[in-house]
Amino acid sequence: DAGVTQSPTHLIKTRGQQVTLRCSPKSGHDTVSWYQQALGQGPQFIFQYYEEEERQRGNFPDRFSGHQFPNYSSELNVNALLLGDSALYLCASGASETYGYTFGSGTRLTVV
Amino acid sequence: AQSVTQLDSQVPVFEEAPVELRCNYSSSVSVYLFWYVQYPNQGLQLLLKYLSGSTLVKGINGFEAEFNKSQTSFHLRKPSVHISDTAEYFCAVSDWGTQGGSEKLVFGKGTKLTVNP
Numbered sequence: 001d002a003g004v005t006q007s008p009t010h011l012i013k014t015r016g017q018q019v020t021l022r023c024s025p026k027s028g029h030d031t032v033s034w035y036q037q038a039l040g041q042g043p044q045f046i047f048q049y050y051e052e053e054e055r056q057r058g059n060f061p062d063r064f065s066g067h068q069f070p071n072y073s074s075e076l077n078v079n080a081l082l083l084g085d086s087a088l089y090l091c092a093s094g095a096s097e098t099y100g101y102t103f104g105s106g107t108r109l110t111v112v
Numbered sequence: 113a114q115s116v117t118q119l120d121s122q123v124p125v126f127e128e129a130p131v132e133l134r135c136n137y138s139s140s141v142s143v144y145l146f147w148y149v150q151y152p153n154q155g156l157q158l159l160l161k162y163l164s165g166s167t168l169v170k171g172i173n174g175f176e177a178e179f180n181k182s183q184t185s186f187h188l189r190k191p192s193v194h195i196s197d198t199a200e201y202f203c204a205v206s207d208w209g210t211q212g213g214s215e216k217l218v219f220g221k222g223t224k225l226t227v228n229p
Contacts, residue, residue: 048216099144102158
């Protein structure tokens with residue numbers, strides 16, 4: 001049973017560019033959340049998708065947007081990249097009737 | 113608003129010694145508590161969780177944690193650590209259930225556990 005799959009594992013972007021990160025949830029999970037983990041910090045909640053809609057959002061600017069597809073997979077888009085967007089982006093999936101998330105291994109984004 | 117404080121940013125211990133990683137939280141509602149471990153260049157792995165019931169929770173890899181509501185704490189313990197326990201440990205809180213499903217996690221800043229031979 002595959003866990004949470006994220007792609008790509010690493011990427012380097014230039015300031016001002018746009019990036020799309022992808023996440024496939026664990027089988028049986030219908031909720032996808034995205035977290036940003038800056039170096040030396042704990043993960044910070046970006047937003048959560050359920051039934052293809054954004055259900056909750058953390059304190060992140062509108063440059064951060066997302067999408068959930070009918071098969072529950074999800075994308076995180078970041079526009080107008082800043083140096084400060086460099087971080088590990090973690091996807092976590094869960095099931096609406098259970099307690100606890102399964103995290104992917106993350107995408108390491110470096111903005112230069 | 114919820115918050116989590118991990119009182120120690122780094123904890124060095126010797127192999128086979130006991131260890132306690134401290135976590136305090138603040139919340140205005142009932143909470144659910146979690147400990148996650150992160151090995152270098154990896155994602156987060158759930159160690160254990162407290163949802164209700166017994167305040168002593170046992171997790172994987174010999175770890176356990178005790179929920180103390182009066183002290184708003186959820187400290188993680190292991191009686192004898194191994195070199196392989198070297199990692200970063202994160203405490204997290206969630207006010208699960210207000211929307212009938214998964215809620216966001218609020219994390220502490222992490223405690224780096226280093227186990228020395």
